[in-house]
Amino acid sequence: ETGVTQSPTHLIKTRGQQVTLRCSSQSGHNTVSWYQQALGQGPQFIFQYYREEENGRGNFPPRFSGLQFPNYSSELNVNALELDDSALYLCASSPQGAYEQYFGPGTRLTVT
């Protein structure tokens, strides 16, 4: 069984640019959540997708947006990058109706 995968592993962008991060959920999981983890802190919830629709959002501005595809994979898009957006971005998937979330290895984004 394949776990959650994310791409790319690392990314360097310039302030003001846009970035797209990708996530493939674990087999059989139809819900995907995205988290931002700043250095030395716990992950912070960005939003969750279920059946291709946003199903809950944390305290993040609209320039953070996402998509979920019919195969349950997902994208996180961030526009107008700011220096504070530098962080590890984690994707987590869940089976339908389950509370547990299983995380991928993350994408390390550096904004310069």
Added chain:
Amino acid sequence: GQQLNQSPQSMFIQEGEDVSMNCTSSSIFNTWLWYKQDPGEGPVLLIALYKAGELTSNGRLTAQFGITRKDSFLNISASIPSDVGIYFCAGQFTGRRALTFGSGTRLQVQP
């Protein structure tokens, strides 16, 4: 926003010792989860708790869901070097899928 207070922030112990860490919240959670994160990796789920008072074990790990539903603790018995990492608690409200994480406990084990 919601906050989870996790303690201690860090621990340095000898191999073979037992470890205890806990999380407290000002809010009531429906579910408590414990994760371990190694450097450069995503968090790995260790234990999930669903019911107040529940005590659950996973090998050398034991976690409990507090009676008030505002706290949880994790014990590791007979620690080994591969237990090194950062341990996070996470709470979840009824009807919501978002996880609220603590700030983590960094565990170091001296062989």
